Amino acid sequence: MPKVRIAVLGAGYAGVHAAKTLNKLFKSSSDVELTIYDKNPFHTLMTELHEVAGGRCEPDAVRISLAKIFSGKRVQFVVDRINDIKFTERQLVSEKAVYEWDYLVMAVGSEPEFFGTAGVAEHAFTLWSYDDALRLREHVEAQFLKASREIDVARRQTQLTFAVAGAGFTGIEMMGELLEWKPELCREYGVDPQEVKIINVEAMGDILPHLSPPQRAKAMRQVQKLGGEIRLNAAISEVSPEGFTVNDGTFTACETLIWTCGVRGCSFAGSLTLPEGNSAVLPEAELASIRKKSRLATNEYLQSVNDERVYVIGDITWHRENGKLLPQVVETSLQTAETAAHNIAAAVAGQPLKVFRSNYHGFLVSVGSKYVVADVMGLKLSGRTGMVLKHLVNLHYLWGVAGFNSCWDYLQHHIFGLKTNRSLIGSHASVKSPMYWLVPLRMFLGATWIFESVNKILQGWLDPHKDMVGWMFAPATKAGATTALHAVKKVLPGDGFDLHQPVLAHPLGLFTWVIHTFASWVPHYWMQIGIVGAEMALGLALLGGLFTMLAADASFLLSLVFIAAGLLSWDQLWLLIAAVAVKGGAGKSLGLDYWVMPWLQRQWNKTRLAKKTYLYLDEPVQKGR
Ligand SMILES: Cc1cc2nc3c(=O)[nH]c(=O)nc-3n(C[C@H](O)[C@H](O)[C@H](O)COP(=O)(O)OP(=O)(O)OC[C@H]3O[C@@H](n4cnc5c(N)ncnc54)[C@H](O)[C@@H]3O)c2cc1C
Structure with missing residues (x-):
């Protein structure tokens, strides 16, 4: 009998969790082939991107190699950019290959939404991928270098004005990082801190709509305490290389605008030719919005309304639960992944599918490395306690992704290995001697x-x-x-x-x-x-x-x-x-371990035990295609 081929497209929060859950569900079944596809050889920790963009952590802190995650698992990973999906033929198509599937899990995530605002696509920075974070980090440093050489005061002011558009969690977290980075950069490049402006521009009358009003107020106070400015009720109408204009006509000169205002589905999903399937169950107007937002509609089992062998999970999902659209957050990704994996296993076994039910726990928003506001399960925390909780939540997630190995890396990247004092315990643990x-x-x-x-x-x-x-x-x-x-x-x-x-x-x-x-x-x-x-x-x-x-x-x-x-x-x-x-x-150093340890490490990483327990050292032996 031919094997059932299950393909997961996208190795973000949703895709990785789906692949790992499928791996567990089909542990003892040899007639199923599991493959995950992503354009990157790593899983990006999107919720930590601002820490790299804002110079707190090294780039390694937000990526975990797929080799690490799927080492010792039955899941194959393929690094390739998929350009098209042929639903009738059940194929994923890339420039270099065509991959067959019997069941497909769509987990391609989302992109920033520009709402048609003039000049944003051309002149603004976004923070929605590993590459975005690196680009932004390099740009901010380059601005300080440029300003340190600039003698014209007005031009220097423009170079040193950094604006973040949007006061959702991405925008506020980015503000926190920039504000914390500012004194370091000023010291390094000999720039007067008074000349550096970090502004948040928000179209609505308040920040962080996901949080309760008292928690919003705390976050706002913390941003202001760090020296940031928040402009509310200011919708950006145009962005140019010289600056941006808001709805009342005010122009602000700046060379850095970071756009974090909205989210839409991944444009790849919007470019697909979808079969009609059962999509007629949705009203025409809703279908038009879904297409406009490049998202994919599902039924209550998370099957695509266009093809019931396709399951849609994570940010790309358009599904109303009790009339409300699922939010584009990590908890949605993990929970939809769980249900979709379960339903694929049920479909393969000819058993009834289960209806998706969400169970949200709340939000944690950092403002720099030592302050978090949290609304979690009725608990309202702020400051360092909130940050401890955020680290614990991240460690809990990482334990599920690559066990002890990724937790250890996280602690190194966020606490013990930091070169600056931007951690919960300052630089106490990071002072190193040769x-x-x-x-x-x-x-x-x-x-x-x-x-x-x-x-x-x-x-x-x-x-x-x-x-x-x-x-x-x-x-x-x-x-x-x-x-x-x-x-x-x-x-x-x-x-x-x-x-x-x-x-x-x-x-x-x-x-x-x-x-x-x-x-x-x-x-x-x-x-x-x-x-x-x-x-x-x-x-x-x-x-x-x-x-x-x-x-x-x-x-x-x-x-x-x-x-x-x-x-x-x-x-x-x-x-x-x-x-x-x-x-x-x-x-x-000056000892035999210099030669012996790397050799031993390679031998250990090859063992089944190391792979199964995630106790390998550094990167495991590559196994993807
Ligand atoms: C800065 C920032 C902070 C955030 N903070 C929070 C937070 O505090 N809490 C929270 O709940 N949420 C937060 N979010 C939102 C959260 O990151 C998303 O909800 C989550 O990433 C969605 O997961 P996903 O798996 O659907 O998509 P993603 O994580 O975006 O993964 C999609 C994957 O698909 C791959 N892919 C896409 N197209 C293709 C293709 N054509 N071929 C091959 N591979 C492809 C991509 O490479 C990527 O790996 C934040 C987001 C950002 C950017």
Whole structure:
């Protein structure tokens, strides 16, 4: 029997979630072929684009490779731009190939809506793709550079005026980033902050219509506190290279206008020749609006009204639930994806389809890196608490996309790896020093363990006739007495604190119990060899920088064991601290890890376990077509 070919077109929030859900639903069925198509080899985190455009995060922060997401899954990914869909033949057509499908999930997303405003398409910036974010980021920096060389005051003013059109979540989030970036850029390019203007221009009488009025007011205050200006009831009527004009005729000179005013379906969807199917169920006027907005209408099962083997999800979907159109937000994408995947599985199995039901939780809008206003499940938060919630929501999403791997990347990009102070905890975690400064410490730690090991050999630990560890097995009370062995000096009044005395005067009860319970059968001579060998191996590994992370962990543990045994003195506590310090890759500089780790990483990434658990390091082995 031929395989059922399910194609998902678009690897955005909706497409990725649909493909992953289909993968789960068809886990044990070998007669289904799952393929996801996208023009980019990565999934773009659209909700974070402003952070790249506004210079907070590196571009990597908003893309996750499809190789990563679908590694270890049955889903094939194809990087190609689809130019046409032939519904009767059931084909996706690109410049280089034709792909067949039996079921199609349309998840091609949306584009900015210009409402026919003169000059916007030609002269405004948009923020609706990875490329848009990069273009904007480069442009803003270039404006500061240009202004730093400009001697004409009026021209400099125009270069340093940045306008954001629209006060929805994209517009306000973009404002927050620009306002936070401004002091950094002024410092870097020697520009007077007084000359930089960041303005939001909104046609309506308020900002952030998705939020409750008190939350809107908080967001507005935060924008103003950061030095931004919000102009309400100002609909832009024309944009030119010199600036923009609003409905009352006011002209503002500026070279940067970022358009975030509205959303329409992806123009690709608008260009398709759709079969008539059941579209007659919709009124003529509504069909005209749908075509005008380049969106695709569905029934309650999210099947396209034009072809019931096509399911439509995410921003492109035109569906009324209780008379209200689905909003173009991430929650719609994820929930429509879930229903569509379920319904395809049901259709393949000949079972009844389920009706789409939305379940929205609310919105979180950031104004810079430390302030978020949130209206979530009746909870109204603002400030840093809101930002913590936003990070948690993002981490929850990323856990579903590529598990621990993408969560770790997110934390690096947003908190631990930032070069600036634009994170929830400022720049505390991002101050870095070069690894080579840790090399002497790593080698000294290694040499200390070797010294300890050699010392023990000289004391006769490798002599089978000498029992050097017998004291550990003495009854607990006697074990305590062994502290005499460690030359504990009695601290007399006025004598000061003796750093040579052990941290614990007596071996810890737990230590004695573990030794008595688990190690009493081990011949003492073997134990002596084990301890001497472990210290020597640890020392050599640290000295040569081989498996440094593991060696540092072992060094830490061994030091803890020695503390518990009452053997480690106060002045030897540095062993613990040094183990923590060298753990973070100190072997990659002037150490064998420099060569060994990349090789090991490649071998590990090839394993099934790494792929299945998303515990691969960096990028997995490519598998897409
Ligand atoms: C700056 C910004 C901030 C936002 N903030 C929020 C927020 O805080 N909360 C919220 O809920 N929503 C937010 N949104 C909206 C949210 O991003 C969208 O609702 C969501 O991205 C829609 O997901 P999607 O999968 O339908 O489309 P997309 O994520 O746009 O994915 C569409 C995919 O289809 C691919 N594609 C399109 N055409 C083709 C083709 N012809 N061939 C091959 N591939 C194609 C694209 O490359 C893309 O990967 C924000 C949007 C932006 C831009």
